[in-house]
Amino acid sequence: MGHPTGQSRGWFGRVNDKQVYAHTSFCLSSILNPGEPPLDKGIIPWLGHVFEFRRDTLKFLNRMKQKHGDVFTVQLGGFYITFLQDPFSCGTFVKEKQEKLSRNKFSHQLMKQAFGYEDIKSDPEIHLMAHTRHLMGDGLVLMTQAMMSNLQNLMLHNTGSAANQSTWKEDGLFMYSCKILFRAGYLSVFGNVPPESEGNEEKAKEKDRTESDTLFYEFRKYDQLFPDLFYGVLSPKKKKEAQRLLTFFWDALAIHKVRNKDNISRWVWDIQQAKAEDGMEESMISRYMFVLLFTTQLNTGPASFWLLLFLMKHPEAMAAVKGEPDVLDSAVEETLRLTMAPIITRSVLQDMTLKMADSREYFIRKGDRMAVFPYSAVHIDPEIHPDPHSFKYDRFLNPDGSKKTDFYKGGKKVKHYTMPWGIGVSMCPGRFFATNELKQFVFLMLAYFECELKNPDEKIPEIDVRRWGLGSMQPDRDIQFQYRLRY
Numbered sequence: 001m002g003h004p005t006g007q008s009r010g011w012f013g014r015v016n017d018k019q020v021y022a023h024t025s026f027c028l029s030s031i032l033n034p035g036e037p038p039l040d041k042g043i044i045p046w047l048g049h050v051f052e053f054r055r056d057t058l059k060f061l062n063r064m065k066q067k068h069g070d071v072f073t074v075q076l077g078g079f080y081i082t083f084l085q086d087p088f089s090c091g092t093f094v095k096e097k098q099e100k101l102s103r104n105k106f107s108h109q110l111m112k113q114a115f116g117y118e119d120i121k122s123d124p125e126i127h128l129m130a131h132t133r134h135l136m137g138d139g140l141v142l143m144t145q146a147m148m149s150n151l152q153n154l155m156l157h158n159t160g161s162a163a164n165q166s167t168w169k170e171d172g173l174f175m176y177s178c179k180i181l182f183r184a185g186y187l188s189v190f191g192n193v194p195p196e197s198e199g200n201e202e203k204a205k206e207k208d209r210t211e212s213d214t215l216f217y218e219f220r221k222y223d224q225l226f227p228d229l230f231y232g233v234l235s236p237k238k239k240k241e242a243q244r245l246l247t248f249f250w251d252a253l254a255i256h257k258v259r260n261k262d263n264i265s266r267w268v269w270d271i272q273q274a275k276a277e278d279g280m281e282e283s284m285i286s287r288y289m290f291v292l293l294f295t296t297q298l299n300t301g302p303a304s305f306w307l308l309l310f311l312m313k314h315p316e317a318m319a320a321v322k323g324e325p326d327v328l329d330s331a332v333e334e335t336l337r338l339t340m341a342p343i344i345t346r347s348v349l350q351d352m353t354l355k356m357a358d359s360r361e362y363f364i365r366k367g368d369r370m371a372v373f374p375y376s377a378v379h380i381d382p383e384i385h386p387d388p389h390s391f392k393y394d395r396f397l398n399p400d401g402s403k404k405t406d407f408y409k410g411g412k413k414v415k416h417y418t419m420p421w422g423i424g425v426s427m428c429p430g431r432f433f434a435t436n437e438l439k440q441f442v443f444l445m446l447a448y449f450e451c452e453l454k455n456p457d458e459k460i461p462e463i464d465v466r467r468w469g470l471g472s473m474q475p476d477r478d479i480q481f482q483y484r485l486r487y
């Protein structure tokens with residue numbers, strides 16, 4: 001894990017010696033600056049609570065909340081992180097200026113550590129323009145259309161025909177959903193093999209299928225390493241494997257290859273173009289292509305699995321979705337409430353005062369970090385979402401069928417009643433496209449196939465607790481299903 005002279009890696013980052021010294025000296029004498037949140041350093045010097053935190057983040061944060069209340073600072077791998085777990089005050093993240101609470105400093109460190117990518121100064125502006133134009137504006141329609149045609153190519157290939165329609169195919173639902181979503185998403189963002197290069201369109205489609213298949217399996221390997229990589233605790237052997245995979249993706253997504261594709265999304269095109277104009281080397285732009293692949297694919301596959309599984313396990317929800325497409329939006333939101341668990345983190349760049357919704361104020365030190373874990377702060381709070389562990393497909397619908405946005409705690413309205421996409425400046429710009437992807441996938445599954453669980457009585461798998469804080473949760477095992485063409 002490193003040592004107190006500043007070599008920690010991963011999410012816990014690189015420790016600032018002065019900060020450790022300052023906090024250590026205060027805490028040895030048990031004195032905090034006036035107005036600071038309760039500080040819990042754990043019993044292991046410098047590492048603090050890191051092992052308990054990694055073992056089960058949700059359990060650990062719940063324990064801390066019970067002990068200290070909804071604002072507390074914990075020591076994790078040399079860093080002091082203040083968790084803000086009051087549902088009414090999460091908006092502080094939205095309101096605080098970037099000069100005080102910065103997303104960029106933290107994300108630059110992570111990009112370098114996990115993806116071998118080093119940013120240049122003008123990046124945020126470039127990204128924001130490309131996101132707004134192509135993931136939210138007119139470009140969203142084009143990307144959604146591309147997704148539809150790629151999903152059709154992948155889902156209908158090799159599924160038989162009317163002549164042998166009674167043949168069931170079996171697969172693990174998690175692997176099937178992740179594989180389809182990954183491959184279709186990758187092709188929609190990075191483009192298709194041009195028919196000219198293969199001789200005809202059929203051959204080009206075939207190549208899209210085989211290439212995206214290879215990429216998917218390598219991506220799964222990287223994804224498996226990601227929790228330990230993110231938290232900076234990979235063993236040397238696994239580090240080597242992570243490096244091999246990065247090199248594989250940098251080559252597969254090399255910018256000269258991406259530029260030769262057909263239908264490359266304007267989003268990727270504009271970003272790589274702007275980086276080139278800014279003077280970034282081609283090899284570094286290729287590395288960024290993997291950052292984009294990872295960002296776009298990390299959550300979508302697992303989310304599509306949970307959505308389809310919840311629908312299959314809840315016949316009333318399945319019937320409602322088939323009868324009234326608007327219900328699907330609520331079912332998607334409910335799925336994300338139950339299975340999306342990112343930790344939203346900011347670096348504290350200046351000493352600051354955290355102002356809570358109920359007028360409490362806390363002094364927060366420069367050099368520390370602040371974080372919100374919406375899953376426990378909001379998503380599964382039984383006052384905000386009664387019976388919080390149950391899937392209720394219509395939880396986000398009013399009786400008249402409109403979108404429900406009124407949720408309360410203690411009689412007071414909760415503005416941020418779910419946060420699967422994060423909040424504030426770093427809120428996921430791909431949320432509209434991602435929602436479309438999930439809805440398209442479910443729509444096509446239900447339109448093309450009869451599908452059922454092999455064992456309808458099998459319980460919904462447990463969540464794999466190693467992934468708390470990283471985004472979409474994954475199941476601790478797969479669940480078998482079968483499907484066959486309807487016509």
Ligand code: HEM
Binds near residue numbers: 344425430434
């Ligand atoms: C179910 C699918 C998805 C979920 C739940 C999701 C969620 C998130 C979350 C939680 C963040 C980080 C927020 C933070 O740290 O404060 C994020 C960032 C981001 N997402 Fe998504 N995402 C999904 C799919 C996508 C897709 C399909 C795209 C693009 C096509 C995308 C593009 C991005 C980008 C570019 C960022 C970085 C924003 C920044 O740092 O400025 N996401 N996403």
